[in-house]
Amino acid sequence: MNSSDHILNALPGAADHAPQALGDRFFHAISWFAAVAVLFVLGAIIVMLYLGAQPAFEKFGFFQFLTTSEWNPVTEMFGGLSPLVGTLVSSAIAILIGLPVSFGIALFITEMAPPWLKRPVGTAIELLAAIPSIIYGMWGLFVFAPFFADHIQPLLTDTLGNLPLIGNLFQGPPLGISVFTAGIILAIMIIPFISSVMRDVFETVPTELRESAFGIGSTTWEVVWHVVLPLTKVGVMGGIMLGLGRALGETMAVTFVIGNAHELHAALFEPGNSIASTIANEFTEADGEVYTASLIALGLILFIITFIILALAKVMLLRMAARQEGHQA
Amino acid sequence: MDIYTRRKAINFFNLSVAAGTTLFGLFFLAWLLWVLFQQGFSHFDWNLLTLDTPGPGDEIGGLRNAIVGSLMLTGVGVLIGAPIGLLAGTYLAEFGRYAWLSHPVRFINDVLLSAPSIVIGVFVYEIMVIPMGGFSGWSGAVALSIIVIPVVVRTTEDMMRLIPDSMREAAAALGAPQWKVVTSVILKAARSGVMTGILLAIARIAGETAPLLFTALNNQFFTLNMDEPMGNLPVMIFNFAMGPYDNWHDLAWAGSLLITLTVLTLNILTRFLLRPKK
Numbered sequence: 001m002n003s004s005d006h007i008l009n010a011l012p013g014a015a016d017h018a019p020q021a022l023g024d025r026f027f028h029a030i031s032w033f034a035a036v037a038v039l040f041v042l043g044a045i046i047v048m049l050y051l052g053a054q055p056a057f058e059k060f061g062f063f064q065f066l067t068t069s070e071w072n073p074v075t076e077m078f079g080g081l082s083p084l085v086g087t088l089v090s091s092a093i094a095i096l097i098g099l100p101v102s103f104g105i106a107l108f109i110t111e112m113a114p115p116w117l118k119r120p121v122g123t124a125i126e127l128l129a130a131i132p133s134i135i136y137g138m139w140g141l142f143v144f145a146p147f148f149a150d151h152i153q154p155l156l157t158d159t160l161g162n163l164p165l166i167g168n169l170f171q172g173p174p175l176g177i178s179v180f181t182a183g184i185i186l187a188i189m190i191i192p193f194i195s196s197v198m199r200d201v202f203e204t205v206p207t208e209l210r211e212s213a214f215g216i217g218s219t220t221w222e223v224v225w226h227v228v229l230p231l232t233k234v235g236v237m238g239g240i241m242l243g244l245g246r247a248l249g250e251t252m253a254v255t256f257v258i259g260n261a262h263e264l265h266a267a268l269f270e271p272g273n274s275i276a277s278t279i280a281n282e283f284t285e286a287d288g289e290v291y292t293a294s295l296i297a298l299g300l301i302l303f304i305i306t307f308i309i310l311a312l313a314k315v316m317l318l319r320m321a322a323r324q325e326g327h328q329a
Numbered sequence: 330m331d332i333y334t335r336r337k338a339i340n341f342f343n344l345s346v347a348a349g350t351t352l353f354g355l356f357f358l359a360w361l362l363w364v365l366f367q368q369g370f371s372h373f374d375w376n377l378l379t380l381d382t383p384g385p386g387d388e389i390g391g392l393r394n395a396i397v398g399s400l401m402l403t404g405v406g407v408l409i410g411a412p413i414g415l416l417a418g419t420y421l422a423e424f425g426r427y428a429w430l431s432h433p434v435r436f437i438n439d440v441l442l443s444a445p446s447i448v449i450g451v452f453v454y455e456i457m458v459i460p461m462g463g464f465s466g467w468s469g470a471v472a473l474s475i476i477v478i479p480v481v482v483r484t485t486e487d488m489m490r491l492i493p494d495s496m497r498e499a500a501a502a503l504g505a506p507q508w509k510v511v512t513s514v515i516l517k518a519a520r521s522g523v524m525t526g527i528l529l530a531i532a533r534i535a536g537e538t539a540p541l542l543f544t545a546l547n548n549q550f551f552t553l554n555m556d557e558p559m560g561n562l563p564v565m566i567f568n569f570a571m572g573p574y575d576n577w578h579d580l581a582w583a584g585s586l587l588i589t590l591t592v593l594t595l596n597i598l599t600r601f602l603l604r605p606k607k
Binding site (some may be wrong): 020021023024026027028030031032033034035036037038039041042044045048049051052100101102103104105107108109111112121123124125126127128130131132133134135136137138139141142143188191192195219220221222242245246248249250251252255256276279280283284295296299302303306307310311314 | 336337339340343344346347348349350351353354355357358360361364365368412413414415416417419420421423424425430431433434436437438439440441443444445446447448449450451452454455456475478479482506507508509511512532535536537538539542543546563566567570578581582585588589592593596597600
């Protein structure tokens with residue numbers, strides 16, 4: 001009905017050709033069910049998580065659950081503040097490191113690389129996204145964390161650690177197992193997502209605009225900074241949001257290196273935990289209704305946060321695409 | 330320094346940094362792959378394929394149960410997820426291209442594409458593991474299929490949309506009903522693209538760990554029975570890497586290399602399939 005502008009429905013007599021119309025109706029119906037199934041899955045996830053989390057919210061209250069950090073299976077007192085903070089802090093570190101790097105990569109591929117180099121470099125960076133997160137976890141635990149503890153962490157503690165105000169952030173035991181390490185590994189994992197969105201949106205900038213900027217004597221950097229970036233900032237924001245959504249929900253890589261300690265520290269080199277790593281570590285061991293429900297409650301909170309972030313990303317990228325079509329028209 | 334030299338210097342500096350960040354990204358890819366080969370390759374032998382995972386203290390062992398389990402979970406996951414994804418993608422591209430339903434489905438599908446996979450594990454635990462009374466291969470496969478669906482929906486729609494409308498019109502003008510246009514014209518023309526989507530979905534779930542942790546769990550013994558907990562490579566890697574024995578670590582590295590090679594091969598293969606033909 002809604003597809004009335006479709007050519008097939010306009011054919012006279014097509015609809016009352018009985019067996020053919022039956023086939024159409026059948027295929028239309030099963031593909032419709034499959035499409036509805038996608039919506040249904042999302043709805044079912046939210047409903048089931050909400051129902052599963054109910055005992056925890058009833059016992060502790062939603063806001064109290066979010067604002068207390070006590071996590072004691074023996075006394076059955078649970079608060080989600082520490083994993084929530086760990087998730088947000090590690091993702092923030094990931095964005096702080098990953099964003100400039102992704103921008104540099106997108107800039108290199110779109111503006112600097114000779115044509116024969118664009119594809120191989122782009123593919124190699126995208127392969128970073130294909131490597132499963134458990135591999136990042138293995139590598140992080142056995143290779144990167146010791147390396148970080150021996151070489152980079154002392155360096156950061158000796159330099160940035162002496163600064164007033166932010167100095168306290170760069171303290172902690174020399175283990176390499178920390179919220180900061182998790183943030184670095186997350187950064188590597190989200191670089192391919194952010195940089196490929198940036199690349200795509202940078203390439204939508206009309207050549208005439210680039211050329212006119214070059215024509216009045218701009219350097220490559222000035223073209224990117226004053227022409228390309230302002231034109232694509234909505235799309236770039238969408239890419240950042242996409243990376244952030246990925247970082248927030250990442251499980252295995254973080255579980256290996258974050259330390260899994262239910263503690264809150266200002267220092268970034270202290271072990272901590274994230275929502276996803278807490279669920280991964282404790283879910284199968286959780287005995288008692290409230291314990292399981294508290295973990296599911298964490299899952300629900302994570303799902304809602306990532307849903308909002310990813311929805312924002314989608315909206316921004318759609319706005320970018322709409323503007324692009326406007327340019328061409 | 331006059332303004333021109335300054336602008337050139339800024340330009341040079343910033344572009345150098347951009348080239349540096351690219352090297353930074355490539356460096357990590359190289360580092361990861363190097364470590365994987367260095368640690369994992371020496372343990373590639375027949376034992377890996379013929380022996381089951383060792384228990385605590387066992388001297389020798391392989392990955393037979395985990396490899397077979399991973400193949401089965403991935404296979405069943407794709408068999409459940411891909412048809413649903415194909416049909417939903419067909420709806421978005423063909424039958425319901427202009428329907429109001431398509432807008433929310435596209436939106437939600439893109440969100441599900443990046444949804445945290447651990448939450449999907451919790452969801453399947455609630456709807457399958459609890460009612461069935463225990464961990465099972467089936468619940469693991471269902472969890473993986475939920476990850477497959479959005480990937481296949483997205484690529485199927487994109488690939489079918491690439492087929493020009495003139496082909497639909499030509500087929501319709503010959504009197505073909507829409508379902509025939511879709512199945513024997515559009516699907517044929519978009520075949521390699523649609524296959525690519527399914528391969529990408531396989532690559533995506535081959536290394537997924539989080540949704541299997543509390544669905545398929547893990548199994549030290551060989552089993553083909555999907556009603557039982559099932560061994561699989563990702564969860565094996567997680568357990569063995571966290572375990573105290575050196576031969577466990579070695580097997581975890583070998584498993585990691587195996588998964589990574591599979592996933593990278595699939596990814597590179599899809600790029601060849603999708604290469605624009607001109």
